Amino acid sequence: MRLALAEYGVAATLIEERPWQPSDDLIDLNPAGLSPVYVEDNGAAVAGAEALTEYLEETLGGDRPLIPGNALARAEVRRLVAWFDIKFYAEVTEPVLTEKVIRRFVAAPGNGRGSPDMQRMRAGLQMLKPHLDYLAYLAEQRSWLAGSELSLADLAAAAHISAIDYLGEINWADHPVAQTWYSRIKSRPSFRVLLADTIPGVAPAAHYAELDF
Amino acid sequence: MRLALAEYGVAATLIEERPWQPSDDLIDLNPAGLSPVYVEDNGAAVAGAEALTEYLEETLGGDRPLIPGNALARAEVRRLVAWFDIKFYAEVTEPVLTEKVIRRFVAAPGNGRGSPDMQRMRAGLQMLKPHLDYLAYLAEQRSWLAGSELSLADLAAAAHISAIDYLGEINWADHPVAQTWYSRIKSRPSFRVLLADTIPGVAPAAHYAELDF
Numbered sequence: 420m421r422l423a424l425a426e427y428g429v430a431a432t433l434i435e436e437r438p439w440q441p442s443d444d445l446i447d448l449n450p451a452g453l454s455p456v457y458v459e460d461n462g463a464a465v466a467g468a469e470a471l472t473e474y475l476e477e478t479l480g481g482d483r484p485l486i487p488g489n490a491l492a493r494a495e496v497r498r499l500v501a502w503f504d505i506k507f508y509a510e511v512t513e514p515v516l517t518e519k520v521i522r523r524f525v526a527a528p529g530n531g532r533g534s535p536d537m538q539r540m541r542a543g544l545q546m547l548k549p550h551l552d553y554l555a556y557l558a559e560q561r562s563w564l565a566g567s568e569l570s571l572a573d574l575a576a577a578a579h580i581s582a583i584d585y586l587g588e589i590n591w592a593d594h595p596v597a598q599t600w601y602s603r604i605k606s607r608p609s610f611r612v613l614l615a616d617t618i619p620g621v622a623p624a625a626h627y628a629e630l631d632f
Numbered sequence: 633m634r635l636a637l638a639e640y641g642v643a644a645t646l647i648e649e650r651p652w653q654p655s656d657d658l659i660d661l662n663p664a665g666l667s668p669v670y671v672e673d674n675g676a677a678v679a680g681a682e683a684l685t686e687y688l689e690e691t692l693g694g695d696r697p698l699i700p701g702n703a704l705a706r707a708e709v710r711r712l713v714a715w716f717d718i719k720f721y722a723e724v725t726e727p728v729l730t731e732k733v734i735r736r737f738v739a740a741p742g743n744g745r746g747s748p749d750m751q752r753m754r755a756g757l758q759m760l761k762p763h764l765d766y767l768a769y770l771a772e773q774r775s776w777l778a779g780s781e782l783s784l785a786d787l788a789a790a791a792h793i794s795a796i797d798y799l800g801e802i803n804w805a806d807h808p809v810a811q812t813w814y815s816r817i818k819s820r821p822s823f824r825v826l827l828a829d830t831i832p833g834v835a836p837a838a839h840y841a842e843l844d845f
Binding site: 471505 | 662663664676678679680682683684686687690691703704706707708709710711713714715718719766
């Protein structure tokens, strides 16, 4: 969502939330207790990535759509957004981030705090390879993942991949086509704020924010 | 998707797939190996519920939208579709259906076939109550779940609820407001084909297809 807002050219103030311990404010705005929630200056709130991607595109995407093209092209963007936000997330991002990062921040003992399950983390990293192969297959046929234009599909994929890359868990030498695609999207101005983010107590990989990696 | 197509007034030929054992044809149409996939007469395919709901609305929803209203109203529809398709599914539908139905159909031993995990099924049914309370909270304030018009939110909710109701696991006497809403949507012509469906070897609850229950 932050990448999309930056591509649309809209500035937003960020409020920190911990997904594993949602604040009362967050629950008031989204009964599901999840981020993202986007609050307009007039107080209107839009909750959840599924609703928010479409809302931002409808309200901000006029000149610079991130779900571009005809109905079929737009369906391809959405198919790939779901691929990364649901499938890649469940198979790679969630197990790797949970075991390597989130466990150390979860406050309540018994509520998931504890030693990382290294087997679960490794299983997530194993799944990274077929996903990067599929990404390369798309990137070889198309200018961007969903077609000839940059779209939300590229932003979704790059957001997930940047989280894994932060942890130094991608061996880019094994994935040259995916690397070329990632290098292009990483060079966009919209990516700068993301690359400047750090997790307290977890240093990013040495190459993480470098555009030539 | 079947309810949406019926509401749009479009007939589709159904092809049976087993989600736990996707056919090669399904994988060709959707590399994620999941239903739904919608194939147009010209062969164009749209894969995945996330892409398909928007595609059908863009191509068929002109006169009779299922994501009606302005950008904020449309966001509310999508928030609730995600609520039922993601949250309700993960907390209720998936554990209940997996343990009570799918386990007996899974062919490969070791691949999930086996005795149902009754504790997991009961945990799913426990979560049904707060979900039906939330549904009632919405239905008390609005004509339909997302606002003044029938929307995809009602269809998503009703589809999940019908699967649990088929198994006789909803005590409607405890949920009169949800029951009134469900009775209204169940009476729509679009619901008839769904109510006529049966699972081989699993008889529906006595009241399942009755409009007055």
